[in-house]
Amino acid sequence: MATWAAGDLTVRVTGLRRSFGDTVVLDGADLTVGPGEVVALLGGSGSGKSTLLRALAGLDAEATGQITVPAHYGVVFQEHRLLPWKRVIDNVALGLIGTDPRGRALAALTEVGLGDRGGAWPAELSGGQAQRVAVARALVREPELLLLDEPFGALDALTRLRMQQLLERLRERHGFAALLVTHDVDEALLLADRALVLDGGRIAEEIPVTLPKPRHQDDPGFGGLRRRLLDRLGVPVP
Numbered sequence: 001m002a003t004w005a006a007g008d009l010t011v012r013v014t015g016l017r018r019s020f021g022d023t024v025v026l027d028g029a030d031l032t033v034g035p036g037e038v039v040a041l042l043g044g045s046g047s048g049k050s051t052l053l054r055a056l057a058g059l060d061a062e063a064t065g066q067i068t069v070p071a072h073y074g075v076v077f078q079e080h081r082l083l084p085w086k087r088v089i090d091n092v093a094l095g096l097i098g099t100d101p102r103g104r105a106l107a108a109l110t111e112v113g114l115g116d117r118g119g120a121w122p123a124e125l126s127g128g129q130a131q132r133v134a135v136a137r138a139l140v141r142e143p144e145l146l147l148l149d150e151p152f153g154a155l156d157a158l159t160r161l162r163m164q165q166l167l168e169r170l171r172e173r174h175g176f177a178a179l180l181v182t183h184d185v186d187e188a189l190l191l192a193d194r195a196l197v198l199d200g201g202r203i204a205e206e207i208p209v210t211l212p213k214p215r216h217q218d219d220p221g222f223g224g225l226r227r228r229l230l231d232r233l234g235v236p237v238p
């Protein structure tokens, strides 16, 4: 699927379709992400969030429709997907071209707070540290866009919170846009500028989140947005 300049948008998806056998998962989904915008993608289990993200990441040759993403994008999955036989720094530097790949990898590791763990093996890291390395591996490519599929889904609540704050700091510093697949309504509302709900193979709801950042669950307006989003996800709050 083609990658080309998207004009004023960082991502433009039009008429995205994907079926598995007789099961239609994406049925003409449309969405956009603006420069520097964080868009959360929510939806019931099996609604097609990962399928959509994989199509955007160029990992699904069978999805059809128009997909425009920038040339420089990074992908972070729920599992870190580090190569166990390479040291942390070499995982981050893997495939980098240009000058001083290891120096750039070290700078990215330092940004995620792991400047001293470059010589470690992935198996020596905690789950949270491994996800930080996965973020560094995406960051080192100076992405205009991060595609994040439940990146903190396997982490404990405290580590998850720290990772959310890290992502927010990195986004402020580097200005990348992000499409964040998450099950966590609070995570969506803490990080995103817009929350999209995927239902019936399309974006069925779009909720702008205009609360000032950094955000907290106690902020005025947060609870109302949470109720609205949960309601749309089929979990109405009494």
Ligand SMILES: Nc1ncnc2c1ncn2[C@@H]1O[C@H](COP(=O)(O)OP(=O)(O)OP(=O)(O)O)[C@@H](O)[C@H]1O
Pocket: 020, 025, 043, 044, 045, 046, 047, 048, 049, 050, 051, 052
């Ligand atoms: N490779 C595949 N072969 C067959 N069916 C698939 C394949 N990948 C996904 N599906 C089906 O497509 C549907 C959407 O899956 P997908 O993983 O995109 O959903 P999701 O919204 O990310 O779900 P979850 O929130 O549970 O992770 C599901 O019914 C799933 O079984």
